[in-house]
Amino acid sequence: MTRPDTQTCEAIVRGRLSDPFAVLGMHMDGAAIGLTVFAPDAGEVTVTDEAGKPLAEMERIHPEGVFHTTFKRRKKPFPYRLHCRAGDHEWDRDDPYRFGPVLGETDEYLIAEGRHEELWTRLGAHPMTHEGVQGTAFAVWAPNARRVSVVGHFNAWDGRRHPLRRRLGAGLWELFVPGLSRGEVYKYEIVGASGAVLPLKADPLSFRQESAPDTASIVDGPIRYDWTDGDWRDRPKGNPQSEPISIYEVHLGSWRRGDGDTVLSYAEVAPLLADYVNDMGFTHVEFLPLSEHPYAPSWGYQPIGMFAPTSRFGSPQDFAGMIDHLHGAGIGVIMDWVPAHFPSDEHGLARFDGTALYEHDDPRLGFHKDWNTLIYNFGRNEVSNFLRASALYWLNECHVDALRVDAVASMLYLDYSREPGEWIPNRHGGRENLDAIDFLRDANVQVAQRTGGMTIAEESTAFPGVSRPVDEDGLGFDFKWNMGWMHDTLEYIAEDPINRRWHHDKMTFGLHYAFSENFVLPISHDEVVHGKGSLLGKMPGDDWQRFANLRAYLGWMWTHPGKKLLFMGSEFAQDREWNHDRSLDWHLLDDSRHAGIQRLVRDLNGVYRSHPALHALDCDPEGFRWIDGGDAENNVFSFLRLANDAPPVAVICNMAPVQRDNFRVGLPSHGPWREIFNSDAIEYGGTGSGNGGFITADGQGWHGQPVSAGLALPPLATLILTPDI
Structure with a gap:
């Protein structure tokens, strides 16, 4: 290019140059080489070779800092540097417009x-x-x-x-x-x-x-860390549906805080969390979103940085160090991931290039009024690629083991939380978001093929096949949160026991669909916030009954088909509703009742992990059989958990506040059975009532089983029995 004219110089200094490489840098100028530089902070500019030898003084051709020179004896561009002066100040720099592209x-x-x-x-x-x-x-x-x-x-x-x-x-x-x-x-x-x-x-x-x-x-580049978790990553992996999975859900900023209520860093929290989770027997930690987000009270569910660990707790390398430490302790890491929506903050993706680029232009497709956020345009190739790559980044580069995908229901339906006239039907006239469905299927296929990681859907409707393979017409998730189970059972347990007989089906209905998906049973953060109180706070009765109800309910949860998830604080019966700006109330463990709940959860995890009958067929109807699911009059539930080539487990839950002596229960085999768990044990804060650790099944057939035993059922308690082999 010849020496820039006045109009071009004005475009440079006004920032209106849409094609800078057509003007700046070196270009053929007839039979010579012309060089144009914009250096508004320099009074003089000299072109040098890479060793600093002066080659030419540049002419200022615009008073606001456009310089130009011509090399008449040069026939092609060559490496150069710029020596700049402004008064007594001098500096050398490379010109970005001398370099070729990086992308191909x-x-x-x-x-x-x-x-x-x-x-x-x-x-x-x-x-x-x-x-x-x-x-x-x-x-x-x-x-x-x-x-x-x-x-x-x-x-x-x-x-x-x-x-x-x-x-x-x-x-x-x-x-x-x-x-x-x-x-x-x-x-x-x-x-x-x-x-x-x-x-x-x-x-x-x-x-x-x-x-x-x-x-x-x-500027940092993709995550850099000297990983030491090779043994964890390379370990033989079985079918997750048949493995024990017990998840401790954590909001990192409020799990535990330091002196003066200071937020702990990734590096500080890693050993504390690893030791605690191991001591409690959980298999996985699930973090509320740790991708960067501008608004702390969103808990990370309004992310801006889909590839950036939040800097609230340290650097990306510190984040990697926490993951590495947890893996070194044998703990799997799940992270909440949010492709359903993004905030409208002006520094984020909203109208990124002046148009609806990542989102839909029409608010009937592109705006979530519930969260005041924008919806990704899943039908745009580049947008779905961006999101899919984000998932792969966390799993591959950051070594996260699984993603829990937030708000999947809002992605699946065009009319989600919308009144008639507020949404646009799909091309077939239906309410399903076909682009989002295609995106989810594609993302799950890529995750499975490229990472070996798991995906878990928070999906609250009866959309079919959420956790079925894509080649079987499913969405391809490994697991789905069982929101129906959670709502029904919490409603039941909140009832005064005298009324529970009228709500017996709240506890049994979930078994009608328990194997239609691969389920996780979630008692999550959503159940202990926004006026819902704590898990303990949902329990009816006097103080003793509240704790007993909670112990019995947790026993029911840990023995019910489905993987387990419990939000932090619930494992020791925090009474206060969760506040993201405060640490959990760890001082409650000085109270024997709260310490008893913690001990109970620890032991439940041990029983769950050590008895294949409680997890190996979690997602298979062959793994569950009612003994008696219809005893509404007594508020008693009894069932068997089964596994191939492993002893069965019998579970009896008495959800009434009265003891039932010599209560006959059918069992599948004759002989001694061990009482391996009793939520009414003294060490958990109970009365100590029970069966002395052993019973003998030698009675007549009962409940369709070949033999039976007369049991002492403590009030508001769950018992777990297994043959004494």
Whole structure:
């Protein structure tokens, strides 16, 4: 290109240069090489070779800092540097417009097709050595932008100084900025489709962000950590449906706090949490979302950084260290992941390039009025690719073992929480979100094929096949939360025992569909917040009955078909509703009643994990058989849990506040049976009533079983028996 004319110079200094590489840097100027540089902070600019030898003084061709020179004896571009002066201050720098692109045609093709399954390796900010020079390569998708610039302290937040190269076709913008290293703060300044300069945007693929209330991205690259969890990752993995899975759900900022109510870091919490979870016998920790989010009271469910661990607790490397430590302790890690919606904060994805890019333009498709958030356009290749890559990133790069996918029901239905006229039917006239269904199926297939990780759906409707394989017309999740079981059983246990006979079906109805999906039984954070009180607070009666009811209910839960999930604090009967701004009330463990509940949960986990009958056929109807599910008059439930080649387990739950002596229960085999768990044991805070640890099944056939035994059923208690083999 010849020397820029006045109009072009004005475009440079006004930040309206949509194709900077067509003007800046070196270009053929007839038979010579022309060089144009924008250096608004320099009074003089000298071109040097890479060793610093001066080659030419540049001419200022615009008073606001456009410089130009011509190399008449040069026939092709060559490496160079810039020596700048402003008064007594001098500095050397590389010109970003001398470097070629980092992205290739394959990247463009795959991103446009929505099939770049390792998107994080190309988009975002990547420290690297490019053409022999260290710096950072930036790349972002903004197809409708007129200009995209990277800004930060390094360029005085001046969007004129580092406009990105526009790559036509896929709508990508990229720039290698020499000399820029890890830790630099940056955002994107975007001139939108209308020509307006948008509010500064965080990088959608940033790997680290500033702590709230600050919102900038930080140059870091994909997570870097010297992992030591190879044995954990390479361990033989069985079928998760037949494994014991007992999940401790944690909000990291309020599980335990330090002196002065300070929030513990990833590094500080890791050994404490690992020791506690191991001591309690849980198999997994599930974290409420730890991706970056601007609004703490959202608990992470309104994420901005889909590839960035929240900086509230430390760096991405600290986050990795926590995962590594938990794996070293033999604990699986599940993280909540939120592809259902995103916040409308101006620094986020909302109208990212001045158009509805990640979201739908029509609020009937693109806005959640319940959460005041935006809905992803799952039908857009690049958006579904972005989300799918996020899932793969957490599982592959961050070593998370499973993702619990939030609010799946809101994704599946176009009329979710909408009145007639507030939604648009699909192409067949139905209410299903066909694009979201395709996205979920594709994401689950990619997760299974590329990571070996699990996915768990929070799905509250009867949508068919949520946890069935995609090739069987399912959505492909490994598990689904059993919200129906949770609602029904909590309603039952909240009833005064005198009324429970009229609500007996609340406890038994779940067995009609218990094997239609691979279920997790969730007593989650949602049940102990927003005025719902604590789990203990839901229990009726006087103080003794409240604790006894809770012990019996937890016994029912741990023996019922389905994997287990319990929100933190419920394992020691926290009486106060959960508050995300406060630590759990650990001082309650000085009270023997609360310590007894904790001991009970610890022992339930031990029994559950050590007896295959309680977990091996959790998702198979062959693993459950009623002894008597219809004794509403006595508020008693009895059933068998079964497994191939393992002793059966008999469970009897007395949900009445009276002891029942010599209560006959049918059993499948003659001889001695051990009472391996009694929720009324003294060490749990009960009365100590029971059967002395053993019973003998030698009576007549009963309840369709070949033999029976007369049992002492303590009040409000769950018993677990197994043959004494």
